[in-house]
Amino acid sequence: MHDCSLPNQLNGIYGFDARGIAKRFRHAAIFGAMDALNEGETMRFVNDHDPLPLLAQIEQRYQGKIIATYIQRDHEATVIDFLLRSSQAIVE
Numbered sequence: 001m002h003d004c005s006l007p008n009q010l011n012g013i014y015g016f017d018a019r020g021i022a023k024r025f026r027h028a029a030i031f032g033a034m035d036a037l038n039e040g041e042t043m044r045f046v047n048d049h050d051p052l053p054l055l056a057q058i059e060q061r062y063q064g065k066i067i068a069t070y071i072q073r074d075h076e077a078t079v080i081d082f083l084l085r086s087s088q089a090i091v092e
Contacts, residue, residue, distance in 0.1 A: 012040070012041055012042060013041075013042045013043075013044050013081065014033075014037070014041065014042065014043050014044065015043075015044050015046070016030065016033050016043050016044065016045050016046070017046040018030065018045060018046065018047045018048075018051075019046060019047060019048050019077075027054060027057065030045070030054065031061065034058070034062070034066060034082060034084070037082075037084040038084065039084055039085070039086040039087065040083075040084065040085075040086055041083075041084055042081050042082065042083045042084075043081070043082045044071070044079065044080075044081050044082075045079065045080045045081070045082055046077055046078070046079050047077065047078045047079075047080075048077065048078070049078060050073060050078045051078065051080075055068060058082070064085075065084060065085050066082050066083065066084060066085070067082070067083045067085055068080050068081070068082055069081045069083070
């Protein structure tokens with residue numbers, strides 16, 4: 001059983017499993033989660049395919065403020081860490 005009082009995070013990395021979200025709501029849910037990140041926080045995104053169109057949308061929407069790093073990219077799942085860079089890091 002899930003305990004909502006426990007944070008869904010590990011070392012500043014927040015999990016987001018898109019596989020359980022209806023496809024028509026996925027991008028809105030993903031952007032909502034990214035908008036909730038604080039600078040320096042990471043969302044670990046899990047999906048059933050490589051989300052190339054989503055990555056292009058993220059780049060367009062966040063203009064370099066989100067850094068995507070693949071953790072896993074195979075037939076089982078695609079796992080990407082999305083890090084919200086600090087404003088200071090963007091200026092430098």
